[in-house]
Amino acid sequence: xxxxxxxxxxxxxxxxxxxxxxxxxxxxxxxxxxxxxxxxxxxxxxxxxxxxxxxxxxxxxxxxxxxxxxxxxxxxxxx
Numbered sequence: 001x002x003x004x005x006x007x008x009x010x011x012x013x014x015x016x017x018x019x020x021x022x023x024x025x026x027x028x029x030x031x032x033x034x035x036x037x038x039x040x041x042x043x044x045x046x047x048x049x050x051x052x053x054x055x056x057x058x059x060x061x062x063x064x065x066x067x068x069x070x071x072x073x074x075x076x077x078x079x
Contacts, residue, residue: 006062013049013070016042020078042078 023038049071053059058067 002056002061005056006058009049009052009056009058010062010065010067010070012045012052013067013074016045016074016078046075
């Protein structure tokens with residue numbers, strides 16, 4: 001149960017890349033408001049994933065994935 005929650009936090013962090021891809025697609029289509037909304041979602045995820053990782057003790061419950069490294073890769077890719 002706790003392990004699943006830990007890995008779901010990793011999925012939540014990685015979901016940023018989905019919203020970045022949506023934003024890029026919408027920018028190419030000229031749907032600027034939708035793109036801005038997707039970027040807002042990425043910022044919301046980035047602002048909350050660390051707190052969730054601490055709350056669900058991801059370093060203990062989902063230790064097979066380095067959450068800090070995952071966050072750095074996602075942040076670098078998305079920004």
